[in-house]
Amino acid sequence: MADFDPEGALAAAARGDQHAWESIVQAYSGLVWAIARGYQLSAADAADVFQGTWLRLVEHLGDIRDAARLGGWLASVARREALALLRQASRSLPVDDLDRVGGGVEDTGAAVDTRLLRAEEHREVWQAFGRLSAQCQRLLRIVFADPPPRYEEISAALDMPVGSIGPTRARCLASLNAQLNQVTAE
Amino acid sequence: MSMDDEELGQMLRDLLAASDPVPPPSMQAAYEAIGWRDADSELALLAAEPAAAQLRGGQSQLLTFSSGGLVVDLEVAEANDGSVRLVGQLDPPHAAEVTVESAGGARWVRADDQGRFAADGLPGGWTRVVVADGATRQTRTATEWFLA
Numbered sequence: 436m437a438d439f440d441p442e443g444a445l446a447a448a449a450r451g452d453q454h455a456w457e458s459i460v461q462a463y464s465g466l467v468w469a470i471a472r473g474y475q476l477s478a479a480d481a482a483d484v485f486q487g488t489w490l491r492l493v494e495h496l497g498d499i500r501d502a503a504r505l506g507g508w509l510a511s512v513a514r515r516e517a518l519a520l521l522r523q524a525s526r527s528l529p530v531d532d533l534d535r536v537g538g539g540v541e542d543t544g545a546a547v548d549t550r551l552l553r554a555e556e557h558r559e560v561w562q563a564f565g566r567l568s569a570q571c572q573r574l575l576r577i578v579f580a581d582p583p584p585r586y587e588e589i590s591a592a593l594d595m596p597v598g599s600i601g602p603t604r605a606r607c608l609a610s611l612n613a614q615l616n617q618v619t620a621e
Numbered sequence: 622m623s624m625d626d627e628e629l630g631q632m633l634r635d636l637l638a639a640s641d642p643v644p645p646p647s648m649q650a651a652y653e654a655i656g657w658r659d660a661d662s663e664l665a666l667l668a669a670e671p672a673a674a675q676l677r678g679g680q681s682q683l684l685t686f687s688s689g690g691l692v693v694d695l696e697v698a699e700a701n702d703g704s705v706r707l708v709g710q711l712d713p714p715h716a717a718e719v720t721v722e723s724a725g726g727a728r729w730v731r732a733d734d735q736g737r738f739a740a741d742g743l744p745g746g747w748t749r750v751v752v753a754d755g756a757t758r759q760t761r762t763a764t765e766w767f768l769a
Binding site for chain 2: 460482487
């Protein structure tokens, strides 16, 4: 993301430049997806949040004045769309949807094969992750999205003051480590 | 097994990227979203929290969008076959050409001189309504995207 220029990309995309638009999607897709999944939406609802976020950006391409805050803007929109879907209770899924996602780790082919040595570790980390509070799972998903989001973006995604992110991140990682010790001891 | 925050964070990042990536169809749809750019229309914003209503046994939602001079009231209902039916009312009431846009494509319907229009058999998902004033065709208004 080092060579991504949000201001230039926004201006070009507003003129209909497909390549510039795709560079914006690539830069922030990991963050937007992590937010949708972090609010524990099903894959189908997460896909709706993801697409809705890009449609909103297309609607507002002409009126985003501060390009440096584009990521934060997208994070706020994704959070709002995720919460709107969550309010429709019938569409929300129980927390154990995560288990289904986690189950994929063992039977996902190539991506994991290349790291055979670490597969067992991965399985344990995933299992430990699934035991964390919903708040910690959400924060860690967003903090460790790829490419790594900036603090203002994390703040917008979680509606949490920037100053609270570091301590909460540390606390959630400590919980993860504790759960991991328990998982490996079992 | 115990790790420091750096190791653990890196492992989590790898794990999330490998096990729950953005699905390729979603990336593709996002790339194509720029095709819906409509810089010439005025945007009609969702005015209030959508109200859920129970109508004829089915679930429906009532949405109100407004821009400077136009209010678009919509009732979005799911039909038995899973398709979506849209009934709309323009305020002030006037005849207009109405386009209902969604991932499934575009549908053209006419609003009568009372400003009423309807479209059924819609695919659902992200949808918006574009209203072109029947008299002048100069003014176009697009609602925000909503989930039907």
